[in-house]
Amino acid sequence: MIANLELVIDICLLAFLIMIVFASIKITDLFAVTMLFGIFSFVSALLFLDLDAVDVAFTEAAVGAGFTTVLMLSALRLTTRFENVKHRHSLLGLPIVILTGAALLYGVADFPNMGDANAPIHHHLAPDFIRLTQQKIDIPNIVTAVLASFRGYDTFGETVVIFSAGAAVLMLLGMGHVERKQEPEKNLILWVVVKPMIALILIFGLYVQFHGDFGAGGGFQAGVIFASGFILYSLVFGETYARKVIPATILPRLSALGVLIYGVTGLMSLISNKPFLDYNALSSNPVGGQHLGILLVEAGVGLAVFSTILLIYYSFSGREVIHYE
Amino acid sequence: MIIIGWLSDVCLLLGGFLVLTGAVGLLRLPDFFTRLHAASVTETLGAVLLIIGIMLDTGLMLDTAKLILLICVMFIANPTITHGLCRAAAHGGIKPAMETKSPMQNSTPSDSKNIYENQIQTETGVSGKAPK
Amino acid sequence: MIAAAIVALLITLALTLIRAFMGPSIYDRILAVNSFGTKTVLFIVVGGHALGWFSYVDIALMYALVNFIGTLAVMRFFEQYSPHGERS
Structure with a gap:
């Protein structure tokens, strides 16, 4: 059933x-x-x-x-x-599409069935991850353990990618400025409703950030939720006020700070003669060290994601609107 | 305990029925404002009934508190969105259909000053080809 | 009864999707998307309970908040959108 x-x-x-x-x-x-x-x-x-x-x-x-x-x-x-649609059909496209589709279908035939216990992906690293998470890290959410501890290098790389994405947008578009006439109209109902809503969103963001070891979530999601709270504020009360709450100039620094927290957490284990990003060195008790390391790393990721997302939003919305005739 | 099970079943059935009714209204009613009212009114009550049904079924735990929070959020957010949409549509030049003609047509006399009227007609032509 | 509710929600999702395809005005599409979002939240709650998804309530709560922000952003966009970019 x-x-x-x-x-x-x-x-x-x-x-x-x-x-x-x-x-x-x-x-x-x-x-x-x-x-x-x-x-x-x-x-x-x-x-x-x-x-x-x-x-x-x-x-x-x-x-x-x-x-x-x-x-x-x-x-x-x-x-x-x-969209400016040009009605142009090329006959060459048809065989290419058919061939690609046939190749993809042929490739799908070799896949293992969904949920097949003999599939290769269930046999190499996954059993180790499941066993070692219980032994060495001792948090209920295996995804967080893999993400922050076993695969710490990868997540560090992803955080740097996010940081560089923010830097690229900043270089291309600039921070923008706010025109007075773009301010939203005053809507009392929205003002009243949105204020408690923002508080709820920010608290929920914090919950997701620190509950990532136990349930779904983690630094990345929390950063996005936290940024959404500020975006909501900017949408309803106007960007002039939003930029007073969090100035645009502080965001690149916060983003760099997030990456720095992650990197320094790795360097601390390097100082005490352990491999880079080995959290066992952070505390006398290895499991406690893992917990502390994951907490710090998630905080770094959350800070970097939050400031980058808000930065990208500022640079897009601060652009002047071009009127095409 | 059996009574709680029955209550939960009744809530789930009623909620599912209400949500379904709202969707039929959203699809069948003639103009934007009637569709808005069909979607929003049933949605708010249907959502609350469905969530209460689930709450009765799970029993008392931490999730119950979160579900109550979810009910609060939906109870506040849905009417606000409806209000905002209605206001935006009224400012944007959508007019309620006064006569009952065939659905999907705003039967008010066409107003040449109104850019949105023309836009609606072009959009109908474009999206009529979309898969049903 | 939960199965009945799930089936009802699936049909609802399909009907709302058709409204999003048909339009005709842009506000109908916004309404359809918002309605689809609310139905998704309900689907997560009901389906999550029936099929035993892990920590589904958090995700449902998150979806309700995100749906609110998204729809507000769309409305704000239309408030400041100038008609100069329209097709003549």
């Missing part, structure tokens, strides 16, 4: 995804396509949840449905709303 239900849900969600993709190819109104992408993100996160990938679903929810929509709208503000 339950297995059938899961199958039905999977099939329905995948059908939704295909329908959304076809519709967004057909529709030329870029705004409508942005809306459809929002729905696409909702559906794919549901699919991730159904596959028991909770942390991935969490990230998709935080980034895909909220921040990407805001960013796309900010970009859409700077260009025209309708």
Whole structure:
């Protein structure tokens, strides 16, 4: 009964995804396509949840449905709303598409079945991760343990990538400035409702940040949620006030500080003759050291993600709107 | 305990029915404001009933508190969004359909000053090809 | 009964999706997306309980907040969007 239900849900969600993709190819109104992408993100996160990938679903929810929509709208503000469609069909495209599709289908035939216990991915590192997480790190969420401790190098690299993405956007677009006439109209209901909502979002962000060892979540998701709170403030009360709460000039420094916290945590274990990012050296008790290391590293990731996302939002929304005639 | 199970079942059924009714209204009603009202009113009550049904089924634990918080968020957020959307649509030039004609048509006399009217018609032409 | 609620929610998602495809005005699409988001939250709560997803309540709560922010951003965008970029 339950297995059938899961199958039905999977099939329905995948059908939704295909329908959304076809519709967004057909529709030329870029705004409508942005809306459809929002729905696409909702559906794919549901699919991730159904596959028991909770942390991935969490990230998709935080980034895909909220921040990407805001960013796309900010970009859409700077260009025209309708796609310039050129009706040009090339016959060469058809065989290429068919060949690629056939190759992909042929490749899919070699995949192991979903949930197959003999699949290669369940045999090399996964059993070690599951065993060692209980022995050495002792936190319930294995994903956080793998992300922050076993694969600490990779996460460090990702944090640096996020930092450099923020730096690249800053170099290309600049920080922008706020025009007076772009301020939102005064809407009393929104003002009253949004104030407690922001408090709730910020507290929820902190909860996700520090609860990442026990449940879904972690630094990355918490950073996005925290930034969303400030973006909400900026949307409702105007960007002039938002830039007074968190000045744009402080954000690049915070972003660098996040990466620095991560790096210094690694260097501390290097000082006491252990490998880079080996948290056992942080405390006399190895398990306690792991807990402390994961906490510090997650804090660094959260800070870097938060400031980078807010920085990108500022640089997009601070651009002057160009009116195309 | 059996009574709580029954209550939960009733809440789930009623909530599912309400949400479904709202979606049918969202699809079938003639103009934007009626669709807005169909979606928002049923959605808020249906959501609360569904969540209460789940709460009764799980029993008392930490998740119960979070679900109550979720009910609060939805109870505040949904009407606010409805209000904002209604206001934006009224400012943006969407007019309620006064006569009952075929659905999907705003039957007010066309106003040449109003850019949004033209936009609606072009959009209908574009999106009519979208897969159903 | 939970299975019935899940099926009802799936049908609801499909109907809302059709409204998002059809439009006709941009506000209908915004309404459809917001409605889809709310239904997703409900789906996570009901399906998460029925199928035993891990810490589904956190994700549902997060989705409710994100949906609110996203819809507000869209409305704010339309408030300041100038009609000069429209197709003539």
